[in-house]
Amino acid sequence: MRKKTRQIFVGDVGIGANSPISIQSMTTFKTSDIENVVKQINDLEKAGCDISRSAINDMDDAKAISKIKEMTNLPFVADIQFDYKLALAAVENGCDCLRYNPGNIGSSDKVKKIVEACKDKNIPIRIGVNSGSISKEIIDKFHGVNADSLVASAMEEIKILEDMDFYDIKISVKSSDVNTMIDAYRKLSALCDYPLHLGVTEAGPLYQALVKSSIGIGSLLKDGVGDTIRVSITGDPIEEVKAAKAILKALNLRSDGxxxxxxxxxxxxxxxxxxxxxxxxxxxxxxxxxxxxxxxxxxxxxxxxxxxxxxxxxxxxxxxxxxxxxxxxxxxxxxxxxxxxxxxxxxxxxxxx
Known part of the structure; x- marks a missing residue:
């Protein structure tokens, strides 16, 4: 039986609670390349994708969001790494969700500005922890990069947002190692009721990625863990959507097509x-x-x-x-x-x- 998590909305797509498990992918063109990004998002939608994510690397990328959304239907997730000003610009230009880690932003004042902007526009935040984003302190404490250090890092990021009275959160704890990924999500699921975004990060080329993702994502979904998924494949993101649909169909969690x-x-x-x-x-x-x-x-x-x-x-x-x-x-x-x-x-x- 699937665990009933807290529900959030990315645009008009529900994640968590009784919402269907959604499929996500990510554009590969520079986001300011509006024409190609729009085509790619529309192709993703046609393939069966529910939510699209794009990297926001500079202010031109952030400003492109509003124009992209005028020509597409999928909810738009803005992927931010370190610059809080880019996060604010993405919110201002109409993104439907932010993917960023509060700990990467810097001072609490900067984080608070992002949180207040998201509250004002009802925009959720995805905390995305992976093997390369864990702090040295946590790695030392848990003796390396492993399921425990991934979960501890996620819980630390969650607390930053909760201390600012923000709970419109979804979380990922991805690893390129399938066993670590499975163990981390199981541990995290036992500690919180936030919706979980499943994925094996840097899963590799097509066949390797299909095997890793099917085992990792499929095992967790069979356990009732997970609310939205991305299959990471080096190459055409359309293949990510096809693979995700196949995983969900194999578990009778999706029936379109x-x-x-x-x-x-x-x-x-x-x-x-x-x-x-x-x-x-x-x-x-x-x-x-x-x-x-x-x-x-x-x-x-x-x-x-x-x-x-x-x-x-x-x-x-x-x-x-x-x-x-x-x-x-x-x-x-x-x-x-x-x-x-x-x-x-x-x-x-x-x-x-």
């Missing part, structure tokens, strides 16, 4: 199943239908898997049997499988919408 089941192929496979699956996936990526689709090339397991899915194809020896709700509705040639299945799915999509 198709859930494709397909066999890994073996010597029993007598059709070009890899090509069929790739074409179906490409031709249905924009469909909003919530359905399980089995595409099987095995005469042993294929019929059973296809019957259990909402829609299914069991293919063998140059032919394919199309199933819907467990019943065979059509027999087609191998070269007709993709278009036949896609047409049926599109028709169902029209009926649902």
């Amino acid at each position: 198709l859930d494709i089941v397909s066999c890994p192929t073996c010597s029993r496979t007598s059709v070009d199943l890899e090509k069929i699956v790739e074409e179906v996936e490409k031709k249905t990526e924009d469909l909003k239908i919530n359905a399980k689709v089995a595409i099987m090339g095995c005469p042993v397991n294929g019929p059973g898997e296809s019957k259990e899915a909402d829609y299914g194809i069991s293919a063998a020896n140059g032919m394919g049997f199309l199933f819907k709700d467990g019943k065979t509705i059509k027999k087609v040639k191998e070269e007709e499988i993709v278009d036949t299945l896609v047409d049926v799915l599109k028709e169902s999509n029209l009926n649902e919408n």
Whole structure:
């Protein structure tokens, strides 16, 4: 059962409590490059992202926020590191959330100015602790960078905001080490009821990132820990969103779009199943239908898997049997499988919408 945390809102997206687990990603262009950032955010939205984050490195970046928001729909998170003036400018220009650590800002007066600005505009703050942001004092106290030092650092940052009567907070304690990340989030979840942003930081290139994030994020979500997620991948942020959706779908925590089941192929496979699956996936990526689709090339397991899915194809020896709700509705040639299945799915999509 998912832990019920305190609810906050990033723009119109609820995080925590009973809100659906949201997907986040981050733009890769300089934020003042408005045209490319807008395109990237809109592409992220199309892919299924719920919240977008951008680095604010200078005043031009901060001033670009208002223009970007005019041309996009996703809530905008401003990522600030050390300069409190940039945080204030981001708030003034309409960001929907600040990602910054109070301890990095400097004097309490500077932190208080940010807190008061966020209170005035109902803007939440994400405290983002990772392996590289822990103070030397805490590292020494807990004998290195580990789950305990990550949690202690987060609790220290939380206290700064709570002492200023600010509670509109979400927290992350990311590590590039999966075991450390899992242990840190479990410990933090036991200590507070703030919503948690899950992620394995610097998870690496695609395949490595997929494995690390699936284990780390998936394990915590299965435990009921976590309210919003980002899959960190070196490369196109669209892949981050696809991976996040796949993790949530695998745990039945998200149901928008198709859930494709397909066999890994073996010597029993007598059709070009890899090509069929790739074409179906490409031709249905924009469909909003919530359905399980089995595409099987095995005469042993294929019929059973296809019957259990909402829609299914069991293919063998140059032919394919199309199933819907467990019943065979059509027999087609191998070269007709993709278009036949896609047409049926599109028709169902029209009926649902």
